[in-house]
Amino acid sequence: MSLNETLKAISDPVRRQILESLKNQSQSAGEIAAQFDLSQATVSYHLKLLTQVGLITSRKEKNWIYYDLNISVFEEILAWIYNFSKGPESSNSEGGK
Amino acid sequence: MSLNETLKAISDPVRRQILESLKNQSQSAGEIAAQFDLSQATVSYHLKLLTQVGLITSRKEKNWIYYDLNISVFEEILAWIYNFSKGPESSNSEGGK
């Protein structure tokens, strides 16, 4: 997915908390939702967004849908940031209407 | 400034383009604004936001206000991301209403 989408995804505190929660173990949608003072539907919306952007993956098991962190996507963000500490060969983050 | 604010700041494509433009040279508000198809006021709003978050600094010189990139703030973002590739000693991104 695009860097733009990825950065937007991690710019929300609820979504970051979801990622951090998944850092230690795989969890079902319900288990994740239980950690928030938000409706299940709202958490489901955030999970969908994180999935679209590739930051998490999901797998169905019995009655539950388990979510897992997908660390590899962070590399894209790192690459963008490294561009600033490195030389002047400029990068290019789409956008700028 | 907070990680939350910083991530929100870089989640906007216009602001990322400003950062990238400042990567190579210091520029005045007008020079920066000229690169966008947006009003000067709008660009000024983005510059203010980036300044608040510490990603850029400004200095007045004659009739102009020059902006400079402040790379050090990126470290905070890097630290957050590194937490995922590293062990399980969990971090903590405020938020989660």
Added chain:
DNA sequence: AAACTATTTAGAATTATTTCTAAATAGATA
């Protein structure tokens, strides 16, 4: 001082994101 230049501030309009409730799916169990 008056006029000019560069930029910001205010406030409103527009657009996007988040959240909620209610209903829909889809699979599991009785």
Added chain:
DNA sequence: TATCTATTTAGAAATAATTCTAAATAGTTT
């Protein structure tokens, strides 16, 4: 099959972010 459980989808309401125009600042130049 009927019912139950976990989760998602739809659509509306609430909140937040972006953008604009017009006016305000502040410092320069004549």
